[in-house]
Amino acid sequence: MAGGSGTRLWPRSRQNKPKQFTKVIGNKTMIEDTYSRFEGFYETEDIYFSTIPEFADRIKDFFPQVPLENILVEPEKRDNAAAHGYVAAVLAKKYGDEPMAFIPADHYIEDVVRFHKSLNVAENMIKKEGKMMDIGIEPDYPSTALGYTRIGKRVLNEEGIEVFRFKGHTEKPVFKMAKKYLAKGDYLWHGNYYMWTPNKFLTAYEKYAPEIYQKLAGIKEALQKEDHEQVALLYSEIEKTSIDYAITEKMDPKEVLIIRGEFGWSDIGAWDALKDLLKPEEDANQNYAQGKWVGKDTSGTYISGNPQKLIATVGVDDLIIVDTDDALLVCPRSKAQEVKSIVEELKDRGEIDYL
Numbered sequence: 001m002a003g004g005s006g007t008r009l010w011p012r013s014r015q016n017k018p019k020q021f022t023k024v025i026g027n028k029t030m031i032e033d034t035y036s037r038f039e040g041f042y043e044t045e046d047i048y049f050s051t052i053p054e055f056a057d058r059i060k061d062f063f064p065q066v067p068l069e070n071i072l073v074e075p076e077k078r079d080n081a082a083a084h085g086y087v088a089a090v091l092a093k094k095y096g097d098e099p100m101a102f103i104p105a106d107h108y109i110e111d112v113v114r115f116h117k118s119l120n121v122a123e124n125m126i127k128k129e130g131k132m133m134d135i136g137i138e139p140d141y142p143s144t145a146l147g148y149t150r151i152g153k154r155v156l157n158e159e160g161i162e163v164f165r166f167k168g169h170t171e172k173p174v175f176k177m178a179k180k181y182l183a184k185g186d187y188l189w190h191g192n193y194y195m196w197t198p199n200k201f202l203t204a205y206e207k208y209a210p211e212i213y214q215k216l217a218g219i220k221e222a223l224q225k226e227d228h229e230q231v232a233l234l235y236s237e238i239e240k241t242s243i244d245y246a247i248t249e250k251m252d253p254k255e256v257l258i259i260r261g262e263f264g265w266s267d268i269g270a271w272d273a274l275k276d277l278l279k280p281e282e283d284a285n286q287n288y289a290q291g292k293w294v295g296k297d298t299s300g301t302y303i304s305g306n307p308q309k310l311i312a313t314v315g316v317d318d319l320i321i322v323d324t325d326d327a328l329l330v331c332p333r334s335k336a337q338e339v340k341s342i343v344e345e346l347k348d349r350g351e352i353d354y355l
Contacts, residue, residue: 002031002059002105003052003074003083007343008145008270008336011327012304015355020105021058024268025277031105032062037112038103045070049105050087052077075232081246082238084194085212088201089220099126101195108277110264114161118259121161122195125257132204132251133195134166135261136188142178145269145337147171147190147244150181151258166256171244190244191261204255209246212238271320271329272336275302291323300333327354 006019013019020031028036038047048070049059056073059066074086084102091100101119109115122133136149152165169190173181181187196204202220205213215234222230239246268274278288287298291305295313305311305323313321320336322329331339346354 001050001080001083001102002055003050003077003080004104004106006106006269007340009268009274010339010343011324011329011354012322016054018055018106019268021055021062024274025108029062030107030268031059034103034105034107035063037109037115041116048072048087048091050074050083075235078235078238079240079242081209081212081241081243082235084201084243085205085216085238086219086235088198088205089216090223092198092202092220093224095197096199097197099123099195099197101193104192104267106268107191108264108266108268112263114263115261117159118161118261118263119195121156121158121163122193122259125156125163126196129257130200131196131254132200132256133193133259134248134256135191135193135259136164137191137261137265139182139187139189142175142182143189143337144172144175144178146267147192147248148173148178148181148187149190149258150187151260152186152253155257160262162260164258164260166251166253166258168253169244169248169251171242171249188258188260190248191265192267193261194243204247204251208250212246270336270339271302271322272333275320275333278302302333 002020004018004020005015006013009019012022021029023029026033044065045067047066050072051059052074056071059071072087072090074083101122118135125131125133134149136151148170150167152167154162154164156163202213202216205216215238218234219231222234266273266277268277275288282288285299287295287301287303289303291303291307291311292309293303293305293311297315298313300318301313301316301321303311303321309323311321311323318333320329320331320333329339343355
């Protein structure tokens with residue numbers, strides 16, 4: 001899934017080059033790192049990309065080995081309820097009853113082997129139980145940027161991979177509720193790894209989001225006729241919403257099982273999350289610096305800048321400082337999730353050069 005914008009990592013992540021196409025950690029872009037996790041585990045022809053028109057050529061350049069028909073280009077950007085549904089409609093013709101997994105292109109995974117074990121368990125459970133599988137992550141702070149999945153009784157423990165009953169989903173709760181979920185102990189962060197078959201996904205749209213399903217059914221028929229104008233028209237009429245609101249929050253708990261994901265996960269959704277991942281590389285005062293930096297009486301700060309431009313800090317704590325050629329971000333680490341609001345403000349002002 002490579003059509004997102006990554007606005008919380010502004011100004012490094014931009015509309016024309018969002019975080020999945022940037023080198024956030026290491027020497028690979030995030031999308032290259034994600035793809036590399038599947039090389040050797042799956043055949044190239046079984047790996048598909050879902051993206052928007054603006055990014056299609058970039059993906060082709062990054063992955064020339066991937067068949068062109070495996071790059072599924074949404075007619076336009078309409079949030080991920082439309083994107084997931086479009087992928088299911090396209091793949092239903094060839095793989096209608098085969099297990100599939102939606103994989104975000106911008107996640108960090110530390111233990112790749114254990115990650116694959118989780119996917120294998122999910123595949124077997126889909127074949128055996130016919131239920132949608134998802135992965136939840138043990139939360140370590142009350143995030144308001146993630147969904148929360150409530151789990152019930154454990155139903156399987158296979159080689160340390162635990163599977164639980166599903167007791168409901170709440171998407172991006174307010175801070176007060178997130179704190180309550182954390183305290184209760186039976187809520188996991190939603191990892192956003194929906195796994196089922198294309199036909200089962202379409203059935204879920206039919207049951208829980210019938211207006212979207214009507215468009216998807218029309219798109220499926222138009223695709224068979226290669227009527228691309230009709231596909232684009234129907235797609236443009238799909239409501240802009242997330243699959244979490246459209247489907248997951250409404251699903252019958254009996255239709256879903258949840259895997260507890262314990263493989264060193266982060267969605268790197270904001271600068272504070274990135275700083276947490278880089279703790280091993282921090283100095284004695286918990287500062288991380290990328291670029292040329294000198295600091296006095298500075299602690300707990302993330303600094304990212306151009307190697308040709310010196311950044312100096314004196315007497316500051318717990319800041320995020322990100323300097324690019326045309327924009328500079330400075331904010332408290334505790335406000336990192338609110339960087340998205342700057343992007344919205346720039347849109348409102350018409351400052352498109354900075355988006």
